Amino acid sequence: MKAAVLSAADAVEFPTAERCHITEWSNTDADPVMSIARARVEPGVTTRWHRVVGTVERYVILEGRGRVEAGELPPREVGPGDVVLIPAGCPQRIANTGQSDLTFLAICTPRFRPGLYEDLEADSTR
Structure with missing residues (x-):
């Protein structure tokens, strides 16, 4: 990896089938050990059950x-400053229970790649 500055001005938010909006802040072959994305969930929305x-x-x-909701963890309320640890392959989802957008960083190791994402609602009634 080489020293670099990744500009937020170059990142574009996009909607996902998971029911959230993602802005990739750092996800590149040049840094395969980690990725950082800003996720935004609108009020009243719950993301789909999934795992990576x-x-x-x-x-x-x-x-x-x-x-x-993640794995065997009972549903937990979260807010600014909380950190949720999600093991590899762990079923998960998050709901926005507030009146404004829920925003969080999704920090992945190794870096997130779309082929590793599995939608668990396709064959489930969860």
Whole structure:
């Protein structure tokens, strides 16, 4: 890896089928050990049940209120400053329980790649 500055001005937010909006702040072949994305969930929205194979995730809650469900962890309310640790392959979803956007960083190791994402609602009634 070489020293670099990645500009937020170059990042573009996009909607996902998971029901959230993602802005990739750092996700590149030049830094394969980690990725950082800003996720935004609108009020009243719950993301789809999913998991990321072979990738550990950490949600760092920046703004808003939510309820996270991950693996065997009972549903937990989360807010600014909370960090959610999600093991590789762990079923998960997050709901925005507040009146404004829920925003958080999704920090993945190794870096997130779309082929590792598995939607668990396709064959499930969860």
